[in-house]
Amino acid sequence: MKVYDPPAWADRLITKFCPEAKVEEIQGDLHEAFHWRCEERGQTIAQWLFIYETLRVIRPDLSHPLQNVKNYIIMYKIYLRTGWRFLLKHKLYSTLNILGLALGISFCWLAYLYTNDEISYDRHLANHEKLFRIVADFKPSDKTHHIGGSSNAMSLKYAEEIPEIDQVIRIKSSYGMIKKEEETLPQEFLYADQELIDVLGLFMVEGHATSFDLPNDLILSESLAAKLNIRGKAVGHIISLSDENGQTDFIVRGVYEDIPLNTSIRSDMMVSFTAYESASTERSLTTWFNINMNSLVKIHDVASRTLVEEKMTDIHYKNSSHEAETFIKLQPVSQIHLDDTYGHYNGIVGAANIDMMKTFLIIGLFCLIISIINYSNFTVSLYIHRASEIGLRKVVGAGRSSIFSQLITESFLSCILACILALGILAILLPQFSDFIGKNYSLDILINQRFLLGACVILVLTSFLSGAYPALVLSRFSILQSLKGEQKVRSGKWITQGLLALQFMIATGLIAGVITMQKQVNHLANFDTKIDYDNVLMMRIPGSEAKLLQFVNDLKALPEVAEVAAISGYNGTGIETSEQRVEVAHLRLEGDLLSMLDIAVTEGRNFDPNLGSDRSDKVMVNQALVKALGIENPIGATIPFDYGELKNPTIIGVVEDYLYNSAKTKVKPLVIYQSPQYQLNQVYVKLNTTAIFDESLFASIWSDHFDPFPFQFRFLEARYKDEFRAEQLLINLVGTGSAVAIFLATIGLLGMVGLQLGLRLKEVSIRKVLGADNSSLYRLFTSRYLMVISLGIVGGLASSYFSISAWLEGYAYRIDMSMLIVAPTIFIVLIIGISTILGQISRVLRANPVTFLRSE
Amino acid sequence: MELIGSLEEIVLMILLNHERSNSVDIAKHYHDALNKHISIPAIHVVLKRMEKKGWVKSEFGEPTAERGGRRKRLYSATASAYNMMTQLNSVKSELWKGITKPSLRYEGL
16 A cells, blocks of 8 residues: 655644654654544545644644744854854954945935935825816917916816815915014915815814804914914914005914925915905906916715816816817826926925935935945955854754855844944934935934834845845855865856946946036036126015006116116917917016116117107017027018017017026027016116125115015026026035945945955965065056956946936036046046055055965 | 543543553544544643643653654553542542433433
């Protein structure tokens, strides 16, 4: 009769979980019972019963699971102790290793923290997946305009006619001055429907959410209440808000707990939307496409989103006077922060800086990769000190897998130490970091479930990745050779050098990136804008046009002031010709802006203040417009420009394409007119070159006209430079990142060269004794590392070429990736690399050869 | 007197009948006597419990091939177990005597 065996895996389970004293009896009994049952009831049943009984064995009254685990604990304790001793024995390399890992880990943590925060926006709102913002894709020409907003009329109609919509909540941002005793505080606030309180889940500390529906109702946040000294007695308090239209009194109905910072709709003060309704004209409330607010829509069922979008678009076509192709869409509230397509205004707090986020993640990962490589390379290079230990372990009976797990445990030890150090680094960096990205992080953000989870994942991954390669190499050592001290790492050399090259590749890429960005921003900052900014300051005027003109007159009387001009700001519209539609900007002018800013008139003439007709149907255009419309003789030609009362005006002059917008985009076609189609709201002042700017003088004239609004002004030059603030931030970031990266790579190189030379001390000494001179020795040892570094440089330049070119694509006026970028990059990396190598070699060469030779 | 479970009682009686048995032997006897199957770990648990109470003692036997070369642990009942069981049985038969003319009262059975 055939003898069967019980299933092996179940058998192993018994050995794992049974206390050792009992294994023999229990396992023997189960086997015996198995054979008995095979005869009695057949093999299948016996097998199933064996499995069943095996599982029954794992119970507390028969086996103690912990008793066996205890052995593992003892084993890992010993692994950790050996690892700790090894760290202490090689203090320099351990410190370099752990420091590198700590830097890498802390950068990664920062990146994780930042990304996590940006992604968390609005996800804490209850039912956020049912909450949308109404947006529109408007296509008057080939170009689609993404409009992030809606109108009062749209909101009301949709709420009324679409049954799938539960609620429509209107919000609109505004601005006013609060009088507090002597001071006036500028304060942004939101007009909001009462339902917003529910949607945001505001917790009312004082008062009730229900009384927020009358035009005089106002609620504010705890922190604003504290600022106004009305904490605890806020309800019923009267707050006067003044804006350009005068002063209004509001009654505080409640105080809510501050809104979490990761909320897109967040304000310290809210006024009932009814206040906005009663203050607005009937026309602006009922005009269909008068987009000047945001509406949140809560739909009943997420699945009906497209249906609601279709219905909204249909209703739009029925009501709108615009013929143009339009799609009304719903943007999920959780995407508002991350997606910049529809903009962030009218009550919606600014977007995430996706570029910054990505760069941070990439740099964090790069730093971590470099430090992981450092760890691997160091550990592999220190193998010689471990060879006999591993040989002996193998003699005693350790298998490859247990050596592997020992070395992984050691890397885990290093990583834990690095994590502790990284926490320290984080504590130091966090305040600067949050300053840098304009956030408000404090250390208690670390005690957060998601962060802890992420930190654990980073810890485990890092220790595995950094330990795996050395563990694989070392666990393959042969017993005999390692005991005899003859064990060599054969395959490892290429990998080690490859990894070294990879480090330099990353560092090179980052440095090339920094240099490109700096050059590009310099290019833009020193761009020929065709405007003379010198001594020109601009002010935004909060009052009516009449007040503005009086203010301009007062300014003209000042001896410091050379010229004053007022403009409407650059607004957009389109010119329709029979063939095409051209997007144009238009500007209303009062005063001689062109000569003030030294803008050249290439053809025709400037506006003449003495000619009355220049104030009605005459315009000036820029060269871009002439080109876009293809006009041959612009002077005297009429263009089909149509804005307000101004129709088909005549061109009297052409100006150069001066840069009126950011240098990031190409100069668009522009129409300049003097006829009053748009309210003047900005004043430009050019100071006399000899004059000393006296802010208080301007401020006093300002307060004569525009009290209580604070006097605010910008010098044009500073304003232009400010355009590149985001880029400058990015440069600082990549700069820091690449500094850390090259530092880590240098540590790696330093350690590698030191360790490998350490193995060749005897060789160096013999060469010296036999008469080799220093320069030939330098050449001998430098050449190999130089190869590795050059490989890294080439790889880094090649791989960064694409991402850098893609970044540059985003700029209308850009530099090319030329030798001016490549040469300094190569220079920096080579200098750092070579000086590191030479430093290590000279240390060896300076030593007396006798010290290394006498021991044999 | 220490309490005894019903499975414990049966296993103990099997052991009183057959000295030096291991759990598989007990399972076989159990099957013969009651015509019911029992799992080996259940017997292990019972034996272990009774060993703690001092009713059974154990020794190692010889290794056999069908056990994969492992030794048997052979269990026997102790004197105290014997005393306890006689006492228990007399108590039981005393109690049984009290049940008069069972056939009259439980006629349907």
